[in-house]
Amino acid sequence: MQYTLSYIQPENHYIAIEILVENIDAPAIDLQLPAWRPGRYELANFAKNMTRLFAFDRQGNQLQVNKLKKDRWQIQTAGNASIVVKYMYYAQQMDAGGSWMDEKQLYVNFINCMLYVEGRLFEECHVKLILLADYQIACGLEEKEKHVLYAKDYYQLVDSPMIASNALVHKTYQLAATTFHIWVQGEADSLNWPQILTDFKKFSAVQMKMMGGFPCPDYHFLLHWLPFQHYHGVEHQNSTVITLGPASQADTLYPELLGISSHELFHTWNVIRIRPAELLPYDFTRENYFTTGFVAEGITTYYGDLFLARAGVFSTEAYFAELSQTLNRHFMVANQASLSLLESSFDLWLDGYTAGAPGRKVSIYHKGALTALILDLELRQLTNDARSLDDVMRYLWQHFGPMEKGYTLVDYKKAVATVAGKDYTQYFEECIEGTSSLENRLKQALSYVGCVLQTQPNEQNPGNLIVQVVLNPNRSAEAAIHLQNWIGNKGK
Incomplete structure (x- = not known):
């Protein structure tokens, strides 16, 4: 598949896209645009x-196009072995999952706008970008020649966003065999680069140490540093957009x-490669229901800040402040929700990213992080710090990640039981499948590491709580050791 994207009249925000489809041996082909994007489990x-979608033969004669669904088209090939498809895409969505074109940059999440031919998802894809000569490209794909990107297949293509600009700021750091790239589009002069490179290297090293290396030779942080208030990140195969x-x-x-970058980096293992079976491979035409969103997002949310504490980037007090904020997002809103974490994972596709009906659902991010915290501390207490949630994640990585074999809820339960x-x-019945408050279980888990959960009623949401995790001033020397084992020697 050969795609061409043209940076023409950027002030209009329309990207001109052309696809050359060759080796056709059928009277008609179906073209599909993805209905959703990985990392955001809702129809988009x-x-x-x-x-303005049109199709032509190589001589320029127009071919018949029939629209089959809202995002699916059928091209009558008229016996041609190769055809050209042309259309326009409006790129004016500035967030980590969208696309944007203006006089300063071309930013594309290819999942937004690249049609694929049904049945040909595993063919190599080339993307030629018609750009200004001085534009540089930030992307996880290989650029074998100037302004031409190469992907081994469509799945890799749409999991590799790009920013093209003549104002990109680019820094790197090296850990073992992996080169980490930080690309910034925007007001990069305000950034403290020595501190950023030091801190990013620290939390990257902690993640690599826990998981036993890094799964790819290079990784790219693509940061839009915006003039207005915004916060969003999306994970990809060897990159993230923030x-x-x-x-x-x-x-x-x-x-x-720091928090969002650490979170997204850990997704390189958890969900990109340690992936729920229902998402392997992705079906881009419809909802891909799965019940383990609390593993994919909840555990990642828990570890994102914990890695910063282990790396010494966050102090213990700063880590507890972030942890308390995450827990409050659950206890202040959804402590008495009627849906379990398992049911809320399944219902991501219904209303997972909106407030929804009061008291109905929980967040796989917030309650998922809460249940991850409980499991981590309980495993540590059960084994006197010999094992933890770290071992569960390494088990999942070893048994499912490298083999590109998806895991099920049963597999995750087996991993926990093995560790x-x-x-x-009983943990799964109460924490994952149940709907009762986890306040008492959390208090007990925190006591093992010399911490207490301070609570007070939430007057605006009766039945819910306002909580804060703090160190117990009367903690024992033994609890202090457990705390150090949990957060790490540098997390003081």
């Missing part, structure tokens, strides 16, 4: 941004930059 209707602002508040936002050395059904 990208086709609403498409216009949109953050306002840039004028760089110092205030720095903990947010615990005993049946752990």
Whole structure:
């Protein structure tokens, strides 16, 4: 598949896209635009941004196009072995999952706008970008020649967003055999680069140490440093896009930059490669229901800030402040929700990213992080710190990641039981499949590491709580050791 994207009249925000489809041996082919994007489990209707789709033979004769669904078209090939498809895509969505074109940059999440031929998802894809000569490209794909990107197949293509600009700021750091790239589009002068490179290297090293290396030879942080308030990140095969602002508040936002970057980096293992079976491979035409969203997002949310504490980037107090904020997002809103974490994972496709009906659902991010915290501390207490959630993640990585074999809920339960050395059904019944408050279980888990959960009623949401995790001033020397084992020697 050969795609061409043209940077023409950027002030209109329309990307001109052309696809050369060769080796056709059928009277008709179907073209599909993805209905959703990985990392955001809801239908996105990208086709609403498409216009003026036409098909031609190599001599320029127009071919018949029939629209089959809102995001699917059929081309009558008229016996041609190769055809050209042309259309326009409106790119004016500035977040980590969208696309944007203006006089300063071309930013594309290819999942938004690249049609594929049904049955040919595993063919190599080339993307030629018609850009200004001085534009540089930030992307996880290989650029074998100037302004031409290469992907081994469609799945890799749409999991590799790009920014093209003549104002990109580019920094790198090296850990073992992996080169990490930080690309910034926007007001990069406000950033403290020596501190960023030091801190990013620290939390990257901690993640690599826990997981036993890094799964790819290079990784790219693509940061839009925006002039307005914004916070969003999306994980990809060997990259992440982060949109953050306002840039004028760089110092205030720095903990947010660290937190979201650590979170997205851990997704390189958890969900990109340690993937629920229902998402392997992705079906881009419809909802891909799965019940383990609390593993994919909840565990990643828990570890994102914990890695920063283990790396010494966050102090213990700063880590507890972030942890308390995450827990409050659950306890202040959804402590008495009627749906379990398992049911809420399944219902991501229904209303997972909106407030929804009061008291109905829980967040796989917030309650998922809460249940990950409980499991981690309980495993540590059960084994006197010999095993933890770290071992569960390494088990999943070893058994499912490299083999590109998806895991099921049963597989995750088996991983937990294997690490615990005993049946752990009661945890799943109460924390994952149940709807009762986890306040008491959390208090008990925190006591093992010399911490207490301070609670007070939430007057605005009766039945819910306002919580804060703090160190117990009367903690024992033994609890202090457990705390150090949990957060790490540098997390003081």
